[in-house]
Amino acid sequence: xxxxxxxxxxxxxxxxxxxxxxxxxxxxxxxxxxxxxxxxxxxxxxxxxxxxxxxxxxxxxxxxxxxxxxxxxxxxxxxxxxxxxxxxxxxxxxxxxxxxxxxxxxxxxxxxxxxxxxxxxxxxxxxxxxxxxxxxxxxxxxxxxxxxxxxxxxxxxxxxxxxxxxxxxxxxxxxxxxxxxxxxxxxxxxxxxxxxxxxxxxxxxxxxxxxxxxxxxxxxxxxxxxxxxxxxxxxxxxxxxxxxxxxxxxxxxxxxxxxxxxxxxxxxxxxxxxxxxxxxxxxxxxxxxxxxxxxxxxxxxxxxxxxxxxxxxxxxxxxxxxxxxxxxxxxxxxxxxxxxx
Amino acid sequence: xxxxxxxxxxxxxxxxxxxxxxxxxxxxxxxxxxxxxxxxxxxxxxxxxxxxxxxxxxxxxxxxxxxxxxxxxxxxxxxxxxxxxxxxxxxxxxxxxxxxxxxxxxxxxxxxxxxxxxxxxxxxxxxxxxxxxxxxxxxxxxxxxxxxxxxxxxxxxxxxxxxxxxxxxxxxxxxxxxxxxxxxxxxxxxxxxxxxxxxxxxxxxxxxxxxxxxxxxxxxxxxxxxxxxxxxxxxxxxxxxxxxxxxxxxxxxxxxxxxxxxxxxxxxxxxxxxxxxxxxxxxxxxxxxxxxxxxxxxxxxxxxxxxxxxx
Numbered sequence: 301x302x303x304x305x306x307x308x309x310x311x312x313x314x315x316x317x318x319x320x321x322x323x324x325x326x327x328x329x330x331x332x333x334x335x336x337x338x339x340x341x342x343x344x345x346x347x348x349x350x351x352x353x354x355x356x357x358x359x360x361x362x363x364x365x366x367x368x369x370x371x372x373x374x375x376x377x378x379x380x381x382x383x384x385x386x387x388x389x390x391x392x393x394x395x396x397x398x399x400x401x402x403x404x405x406x407x408x409x410x411x412x413x414x415x416x417x418x419x420x421x422x423x424x425x426x427x428x429x430x431x432x433x434x435x436x437x438x439x440x441x442x443x444x445x446x447x448x449x450x451x452x453x454x455x456x457x458x459x460x461x462x463x464x465x466x467x468x469x470x471x472x473x474x475x476x477x478x479x480x481x482x483x484x485x486x487x488x489x490x491x492x493x494x495x496x497x498x499x500x501x502x503x504x505x506x507x508x509x510x511x512x513x514x515x516x517x518x519x520x521x522x523x524x525x526x527x528x529x530x531x532x533x534x535x536x537x538x539x540x541x542x543x544x545x546x547x548x549x550x551x552x553x554x555x556x557x558x559x560x561x562x563x564x565x566x567x568x569x570x571x572x573x574x575x576x577x578x579x580x581x582x583x584x585x586x587x588x589x590x591x592x593x594x595x596x597x598x599x600x601x602x603x604x605x606x607x608x609x610x611x612x613x614x615x616x617x618x619x620x621x622x623x624x625x626x627x628x629x630x631x632x633x634x635x636x637x638x639x640x641x
Numbered sequence: 642x643x644x645x646x647x648x649x650x651x652x653x654x655x656x657x658x659x660x661x662x663x664x665x666x667x668x669x670x671x672x673x674x675x676x677x678x679x680x681x682x683x684x685x686x687x688x689x690x691x692x693x694x695x696x697x698x699x700x701x702x703x704x705x706x707x708x709x710x711x712x713x714x715x716x717x718x719x720x721x722x723x724x725x726x727x728x729x730x731x732x733x734x735x736x737x738x739x740x741x742x743x744x745x746x747x748x749x750x751x752x753x754x755x756x757x758x759x760x761x762x763x764x765x766x767x768x769x770x771x772x773x774x775x776x777x778x779x780x781x782x783x784x785x786x787x788x789x790x791x792x793x794x795x796x797x798x799x800x801x802x803x804x805x806x807x808x809x810x811x812x813x814x815x816x817x818x819x820x821x822x823x824x825x826x827x828x829x830x831x832x833x834x835x836x837x838x839x840x841x842x843x844x845x846x847x848x849x850x851x852x853x854x855x856x857x858x859x860x861x862x863x864x865x866x867x868x869x870x871x872x873x874x875x876x877x878x879x880x881x882x883x884x885x886x887x888x889x890x891x892x893x894x895x896x897x898x899x900x901x902x903x904x905x906x907x908x909x910x911x912x913x914x915x916x917x918x919x920x921x922x923x924x925x926x927x928x929x930x931x932x933x934x935x936x937x938x939x940x941x942x943x944x945x946x947x948x949x950x951x952x
Contacts, residue, residue: 359849363779391850403842408864417860418850469850 304375306509307333307356307477312369314348314355321582322366325351327533329369331526335476336507338500340520340541342556343530346578349513350399352530353479356511357394358386373477392422395470396479397499400486401462405454411438412450415469422473437468441498460491464498471502478503478510484519496523518560521545526614529553532579532589535608539615546629549611549622551597552590557628588620596621689940692933699930703749712740714747714900723916735905735919736912745926748900751812751889752927756882759816760874763823768870771828772858775835785832789825797822805893815894819881830873834866868945875938879931886927902927 314326326348333339341349354360356371358378371378373394378386398404406414415437416430425433431450438446441464454462463483470478480499484492500523503510514520520527520541527544529537529552537550548554558572576593579585585592591601598621606618611625702709712730720738724730732741774785804818838844839862847861882902888894889903897904902923909920 357849359845387851387853389851390848391852396846396849398842398846400842404846406843406847406861406864409861413860417847417852417856421853421856422851466846469846 305332306335306374308370308372309356310370310372312352312355312371313367314351314360315366317364317366318582323581324533324584325581326355329528329530329533329535331528331535331538333477333509333511336503336509337526338503338510338512338524340524340527341511341513341530342515342517342520342527344515344556344574344578346581347530348533348581349515349530350481351533353396353481353511353513357390357396357479359390359396388422391418391475392473393475394477394479395473395475396481397463397466397470397483399482401459401466402454402486404466405462407454409453410450411452411454411457411465415450415465415472418469418472433472434468437472438465441465441468441471441502442494443468459487460495463487463491463495467495467498467502471506474506476508478508479513480510481513482515483512485515492519499523516560517556529556532584533581534589534618536590536619537617538608539611539617540613543612543615547611547615547625548628549615549625550617550619551594551621551623553617554623554628555594557632562632588618685940685944689937692937692940695929695933696937699749699926700753702746703753706746706750709746711743711746714739714743715898723912723919725918732922733916733918735908741919741922744900744905745902745922748902748905748923749926749930751895751899751901752882752885752930754812755816755819755885755894756878759818759820759881760823760877762817762820763827763877764870764874766820767824767827768831770824771831771833772835772862772866774828775832776839776854776858776862778839782832785828789828792822792825801888801893810893810896812895815885815888819884823877823881827870827874827877831866831870834869835862838862838865869942872938872941872945875934875941877938879934879938882927882931882934
């Protein structure tokens with residue numbers, strides 16, 4: 301095991317070549333992930349989160365895609381590996397949990413075989429051993445009567461159970477890095493928390509690093525060590541989780557944070573949505589890509605692109621007119637006091 | 642479906658109480674829950690089972706023809722020609738005094754062997770090509786599509802004549818020819834079905850787990866494509882049986898005196914005015930068998946049809 305970080309992403313760019321031009325889905329993203337840590341990737345739909353996750357793995361369509369930059373996993377450059385070498389890593393070292401468990405499970409294959417499959421080809425386990433491990437896995441992800449469930453088809457399980465199964469499949473070969481791409485978005489709200497804490501528990505027990513992709517700041521709040529906020533394919537703010545929530549600077553992060561409805565809000569308060577839509581990724585606006593939707597945008601924002609500026613250990617943001625440190629947190633606190641008083 | 646909160650519990654109760662009625666009429670279900678019928682049992686239906694029993698019977702009799710108390714289908718002159726049905730000859734005799742029942746039974750062998758083996762060939766070759774074309778796309782797809790377009794455009798009769806003339810007129814060559822002709826349409830159907838699954842998330846998920854393309858094709862996509870392919874192949878067998886009949890009729894299939902349904906119809910056609918029964922029996926046998934295969938295939942297709950909303 302090398303001493304360096306588990307995953308190092310440097311200036312990753314993924315462009316989809318279309319008839320309209322290159323769609324810059326991921327446009328120069330860099331971050332580092334240490335072993336056993338959790339990184340939250342947050343952004344609204346179309347901000348490039350999913351493409352980022354897939355670009356890290358190298359799971360992109362074969363045609364009309366241009367990927368640049370470097371992904372180094374345990375000292376190995378994933379970006380330079382042949383498909384056959386990548387296959388050895390996929391599933392065994394790096395695994396992925398998808399958004400919708402109904403579509404990511406094969407509808408006509410029994411659960412048992414879907415779990416044992418990877419153990420056959422990565423670990424070379426014989427059938428009986430793989431099955432007993434599958435039972436253990438299902439039990440550890442909280443599925444009752446695992447022996448019976450092995451014979452079930454996906455449609456016989458509820459959404460939450462299905463996602464538990466996909467997690468079991470992803471964990472089957474003991475990966476060191478788990479990419480969870482909106483793992484709770486397709487699920488019932490009541491089940492979301494269960495699935496998230498299941499992921500957290502598995503991660504701690506296995507000392508596995510995780511990248512949790514979500515559009516919900518609330519999801520990453522208590523469950524990540526560090527957060528990357530993405531907008532239009534770029535990182536617009538990056539900070540350790542506690543720092544981000546106490547000290548968010550970038551106006552987009554702030555807008556995302558404000559859009560979360562709070563239990564302390566007075567009743568019938570309107571949701572604070574972010575107006576407009578994410579920019580066209582073929583021809584992004586000049587200057588700051590968030591400027592057209594930003595309340596605080598001034599002239600400079602529409603002309604010059606703000607660089608990622610350091611704001612303390614591990615904290616960086618890209619904004620010309622950032623929020624004052626602590627401004628957003630204070631705002632939330634005072635709102636809470638108002639309700640209490 | 643079950644989880645849907647809008648679904649009134651009442652519906653299930655009503656359907657459970659009136660299960661036989663509900664199964665018989667979809668209208669009732671529609672009236673209770675217009676958006677989505679609560680539960681319609683998927684059934685193959687009596688017609689399917691009658692068809693399957695008939696096809697099974699035909700196969701069984703064809704296989705066991707040698708041990709059944711049948712007369713020699715080739716013996717000429719033992720009996721008077723064109724006898725009507727009697728206890729000695731259940732279906733009568735033909736122009737040359739051969740027992741028609743024996744000939745219809747032995748004739749089924751040709752039809753069945755050609756029908757099933759050529760489609761088995763078609764499914765194996767066409768199915769593999771279709772899977773490859775649909776999954777890999779790009780050049781593979783273009784090449785396979787090109788080949789199948791050529792195959793489809795080729796005049797069937799000329800192709801048959803060529804093969805039969807140069808390679809000989811026997812069962813194997815006839816089956817092979819019809820098999821080759823079935824490759825292109827089967828490949829197209831399988832390709833279309835494969836395309837529908839190739840970009841599904843579970844395929845991506847399998848790839849993300851490090852599965853090779855071959856494994857994904859065989860383990861992930863094939864199980865999804867196979868049921869409808871098998872259902873379709875039953876219909877295809879029926880088509881080939883008719884085609885073989887047409888070839889026999891034209892004298893391009895297995896040489897006489899080996900009995901075949903098509904050949905018998907051709908022979909009977911010459912004496913149609915004197916005795917229509919000679920042509921009727923083989924025609925009837927072919928008609929019922931082909932209809933049974935078609936019906937069974939159709940029912941299976943409906944049965945296997947995936948309704949995504951119901952999953």
